[in-house]
Amino acid sequence: xxxxxxxxxxxxxxxxxxxxxxxxSHCLEALRPxxxxxxxxxxxxxxGASFGIGSSREQAAxxxxxxxxxxxxxxxxxxxxxxxxxxxxxxxxxxxxxxxDGVDEFTSTDVDIAAGSLTIGRRQFxxxxxxxxxxxxxxxxxxxxxLSSQHAAGTTGVKGDVT
Amino acid sequence: xxxxxxxxxxxxSGAAAVKAGxxxxxxxxxxxxxxxxxxxxxxxxxxxxxMRLQDPDKLAVITDHYVPAxxxxxxxxxxxxxxxxxxxxxxxxxxxxxxxHVVLPEQGxxxxxxxxxxxxxxxxxxxxxxxxxxxxxxxxxxxxxxTGQTWLKVPRTHxxxxxxxxxxxxxxKDIILALCGAxxxxxxxxxxxxxxGPAVSAMPMRARMTLCNxxxxxxxxxxxxxxxxxxxxxLASRAPDRVRLDDQPDSYWASDAGSHDGRHFSLDxxxxxxxxxxxxxxxxxxxxxxxxxxxxxxxxxxxxxxxKLDDLRAAAGILKRRKTASSxxxxxxxxxxxxxxxxxxxxxxxxxxxAGATVLPTACGMCAGxxxxxxxxxDVCISSTARNFxxxxxxxxxxxxLASPASVAAAAVTGRLTDPRGxxx
Numbered sequence: 001x002x003x004x005x006x007x008x009x010x011x012x013x014x015x016x017x018x019x020x021x022x023x024x025s026h027c028l029e030a031l032r033p034x035x036x037x038x039x040x041x042x043x044x045x046x047x048g049a050s051f052g053i054g055s056s057r058e059q060a061a062x063x064x065x066x067x068x069x070x071x072x073x074x075x076x077x078x079x080x081x082x083x084x085x086x087x088x089x090x091x092x093x094x095x096x097x098x099x100x101d102g103v104d105e106f107t108s109t110d111v112d113i114a115a116g117s118l119t120i121g122r123r124q125f126x127x128x129x130x131x132x133x134x135x136x137x138x139x140x141x142x143x144x145x146x147l148s149s150q151h152a153a154g155t156t157g158v159k160g161d162v163t
Numbered sequence: 164x165x166x167x168x169x170x171x172x173x174x175x176s177g178a179a180a181v182k183a184g185x186x187x188x189x190x191x192x193x194x195x196x197x198x199x200x201x202x203x204x205x206x207x208x209x210x211x212x213x214m215r216l217q218d219p220d221k222l223a224v225i226t227d228h229y230v231p232a233x234x235x236x237x238x239x240x241x242x243x244x245x246x247x248x249x250x251x252x253x254x255x256x257x258x259x260x261x262x263x264h265v266v267l268p269e270q271g272x273x274x275x276x277x278x279x280x281x282x283x284x285x286x287x288x289x290x291x292x293x294x295x296x297x298x299x300x301x302x303x304x305x306x307x308x309x310t311g312q313t314w315l316k317v318p319r320t321h322x323x324x325x326x327x328x329x330x331x332x333x334x335x336k337d338i339i340l341a342l343c344g345a346x347x348x349x350x351x352x353x354x355x356x357x358x359x360g361p362a363v364s365a366m367p368m369r370a371r372m373t374l375c376n377x378x379x380x381x382x383x384x385x386x387x388x389x390x391x392x393x394x395x396x397x398l399a400s401r402a403p404d405r406v407r408l409d410d411q412p413d414s415y416w417a418s419d420a421g422s423h424d425g426r427h428f429s430l431d432x433x434x435x436x437x438x439x440x441x442x443x444x445x446x447x448x449x450x451x452x453x454x455x456x457x458x459x460x461x462x463x464x465x466x467x468x469x470x471k472l473d474d475l476r477a478a479a480g481i482l483k484r485r486k487t488a489s490s491x492x493x494x495x496x497x498x499x500x501x502x503x504x505x506x507x508x509x510x511x512x513x514x515x516x517x518a519g520a521t522v523l524p525t526a527c528g529m530c531a532g533x534x535x536x537x538x539x540x541x542d543v544c545i546s547s548t549a550r551n552f553x554x555x556x557x558x559x560x561x562x563x564x565l566a567s568p569a570s571v572a573a574a575a576v577t578g579r580l581t582d583p584r585g586x587x588x
Contacts, residue, residue, distance in 0.1 A: 004348070004444060006550075006552045006553075006555075007284075008532070008550075008552040008553070008554055008555040009552070009553065009554065012532070012554060013531045013532035013533045013555065014532055014533075014537065014557075016199060016533055017199075017229065017234075017236035017237055017240060017533070018236060029559075030553055030554040030559035031553075049349065050348060050349055050382075053348055053349075053382070054284060054550060054552060055283075055284045055531075056200065056281075056282060056283055056284040056286070056298040056299060056300050057199070057200070057300065058204070058300030058301040058302060061300070076349060076352075078353075078382075079353030079382070079384055080284055080297075080298050080299065080300060083299065083300065083303055084299075084300035084301075084302065084303070087300065087302035087303055087306075088302060131186050133186070133314070142302065143302045143303070143305075143306055144208060144211055144212055144302060144305065147212060147306060147309070147310070148211075148212060151212075158188055158306050158310055158312045158313055158314050159186065159188045159314050
């Protein structure tokens with residue numbers, strides 16, 4: 001995808017009062033009407049600059065997760081969108097050097113967020129390094145699961161650093 | 164030597180010194196949600212965590228998105244909101260009196276030095292009062308609501324130095340649009356902006372709110388303005404009994420000389436002229452006189468960005484003794500009930516209505532496209548709101564231009580993109 005994929009495209013306002021299922025079916029439809037039906041569980045989104053700019057609506061990330069998107073790698077990300085995605089356990093990672101020349105929907109892609117490495121075909125790109133507490137939160141499946149596990153372990157604090 | 168942002172985050176985290184790049188756990192002084200981001204989203208997450216509100220007095224619930232309710236889904240959202248605030252004992256509940264970013268400071272709840280989160284991306288508006296306020300989604304908000312904390316990566320503070328004076332029919336909105344046009348929507352890289360300089364000192368609070376509001380469109384996590392006498396005056400009339408944070412005088416919450424660790428942007432307002440942003444991005448901003456001609460079917464004066472009291476006055480300054488063009492509908496949704504009441508007393512609302520404006524309920528209205536008033540596929544709108552992304556205000560085919568309320572009013576008179584200079588009454 002190109003630059004500036006915003007939250008109004010990802011989670012259109014007209015469907016914000018309805019169910020996640022309905023909202024997700026309209027995800028990105030203004031750009032690509034078949035997006036929701038074309039994506040497959042495990043797909044990775046590769047995008048240009050400013051992916052997810054705009055609103056704080058968490059449903060923008062939630063819709064992508066609901067459609068089975070495994071990760072979003074973009075040259076840069078809207079800051080609130082990135083927090084929202086990570087909080088849902090959906091890796092959304094910046095890769096400033098990402099070059100999408102010659103890449104199409106069928107190019108095999110993999111990402112190792114802990115190692116900070118993205119593989120597209122035979123090319124490798126360095127991705128943004130996330131701090132350990134965010135990697136742990138993603139591994140737990142998101143902020144809520146992370147908080148519950150902190151709670152069970154007797155620590156508190158959103159980063160899990162207050163005992 | 165610290166910036167205002169570092170001082171606020173030091174206090175909130177309890178760390179003696181913080182520097183850009185540090186990850187902090189911070190205590191949150193106040194959280195704000197609206198009807199879309201609030202109870203309907205928080206309640207299931209609190210249930211999943213099996214936790215209650217950490218402190219109901221540190222949450223403000225302000226309904227504005229689905230106001231007034233217009234269908235079964237929006238009626239249900241308002242009912243969930245009413246039931247939940249009653250059950251949780253939330254006393255700072257402000258239903259249907261205006262847009263959250265305007266109501267929160269009207270209530271005197273945002274104060275210098277505070278760390279505040281809001282369940283809306285235009286939350287940086289609160290930075291106009293010397294707070295660090297940023298937007299978060301529902302899961303972050305659930306964590307704040309249950310733990311009283313959030314995490315932050317300490318941002319660099321970029322200085323936006325505003326020199327000179329705003330000229331005729333040129334406003335805070337034009338400043339932000341000019342910055343968007345020059346530097347794009349990632350200007351701040353999700354770090355902090357501090358607006359400073361003689362033009363900021365001279366600026367009334369609502370104009371400062373517009374600057375901080377649209378730091379979101381400049382890609383900032385937050386925009387801040389150091390408090391001064393004007394801030395104190397605003398707070399004295401709205402929160403006369405407030406207790407200063409840590410007994411610090413308001414003047415403590417200011418950047419030490421030479422402390423800015425980010426980029427330095429400057430704008431000479433003496434040469435700034437009215438701006439407009441073409442569809443579909445605020446970054447498509449340029450001087451109105453540099454754009455090609457454009458004709459509009461709708462002129463919208465609304466939103467936290469562009470329908471506060473000063474914005475309504477500016478529009479009336481253009482529309483006094485004038486009529487809107489027959490080719491255009493002028494719609495006005497005041498940003499708060501208090502601003503609308505004051506505008507009514509001053510005759511401002513009467514001028515707008517005499518010119519042909521239809522007054523819509525005080526709420527987010529068309530800005531986010533959540534309600535019944537939406538643009539049609541063939542509509543071209545000029546709007547005083549913050550964002551003109553494709554389809555945001557209605558059909559994907561609709562086109563939205565952004566401008567100041569005065570420039571929107573000027574376009575309502577002519578039906579076309581119009582420089583408002585020379586049209587002042």
